[in-house]
Amino acid sequence: MDLIIDLKKTPFYNFHVKLGARMVDFAGFSMPVQYDSIIKEHEAVRTEAGIFDVSHMGEFLLEGNDVIEFLQYVMINDLNLLEPSKGQYSCMCYKNGTVVDDLVYYEEKPDRFRMIVNAGNIEKDFQWLNQHIGSKDVKITNLSSKRCRLAFQGPNSDTYLQPLVDTDLSLIKRFYFARCLLSGMPIFIARTGYTGERGFEISFNNEYAEKIWDELIKAGATPAGLGARDSLRLEAKYSLYGHEINDSITPVEAGLFWLVKPKEGIDYIGKNILIKQKKEGTDRIIVGLNLLDRGVIRENFRIFKDGVEIGYVTSGGYSPTLKKTIGLGLIKTQHKEEGTELEIEVRNKFLKGVVVSTPFYRNV
């Protein structure tokens, strides 16, 4: 029996196919993993500018008088650090501290927030958020399929983009955003990203998709696929949901200590356990890995110390910037010190690895 699953398409699908991209199923979407070469796309982002279709990700609008109070309860980061025109990275956690999703929200006004969530978690997040509104004045609208999203990343992103927009990009600081016109078309533009380079993430109504893609390509951006997105974020040590964080790993275990805020006098979901973990430490922790032997490590490879299993690789692969194998592993905390040598099981063989400091590379 053939099981045919209809994959969803983003408004940029035809561009990807026309460019000869290899399309894969990612969270139910047909997405480009690479156009030509992951390494070339990766290098384009590190040296010039790349453009990523991230329209598979979710976009919610949160409106109402109690939005800030509501987010203070469901998010672990502190909304008091926000102000209008600024965004914030955060996790929403379960009561036991493990992660529902990691996401970014932007404060447009105290009663209007825009939130970008992981593609695979759109339905779950929408439900989870709605479940916790209670009697608060909060209305959540799922804009994911009405709007599309592009990431424009690389050291040249400012110079390529500036001539196209009617706002001074130098005034948008990191994690801030603006609304402006791009060749006459209204966009939301934030100085955020997932590559470890300068750059922007933009969102706009689907009707402008083709024109905006064309404009950005003409401006000099190289289309880059999910393969490069993954190798870039791994070099920058940005956590990926389902890998470094998920519903059985907490942000503290993932090394995101700084996200867990005390928020005196405010209760939030997961607070008790996360504050305790932050103070007392955890039994396991995410560390950076290099290989001393030749080879490549991949997710779920098992990690040993003196023959005893101590954890597993959460993400691993080849770093095009450093030209060597890098990885992240969730291991027993007692082995976390930099320089600790360990063994990683690669197809029934053991390769020598070493704990190293992270990020592997970041230029923001």
Added chain:
Amino acid sequence: MEHEFPSELKYLQTHEWVRIQDNIAIIGITDYAQHQLGDIVYVEFPEIGTTLKKGSNVAEIESVKAVGELMMPLSGKIIEVNTGLVDNPESVNSSPYGTGWMLKIEITNEGEIDELLTVEAYKKIIEAEKK
């Protein structure tokens, strides 16, 4: 995407190519296979002198995104590996039939040569796989 398949070579359904000179065979992966794997970053070779049966897994080919296996197209003894790939694994992508070759073996069962595919037969398999 048009791939190149030299007509003087023999092929395997699993996307290896074989160049036979007397009782020596040179082995690599096809243009189609390198394209499917993407940027190749490391090839793990067997030890010289190892004798392996046809169809056994002889090398691991790691790309940025995936890992592929090289199958022995014929039974034989490994007499040389392409050490040039240690520093330039990308040759497999840029020159799969040239500097990107992988192994040289001494054929131990010449009867197996007739079981290899001609370029026409291999092209038909690629067409079917693309559908």
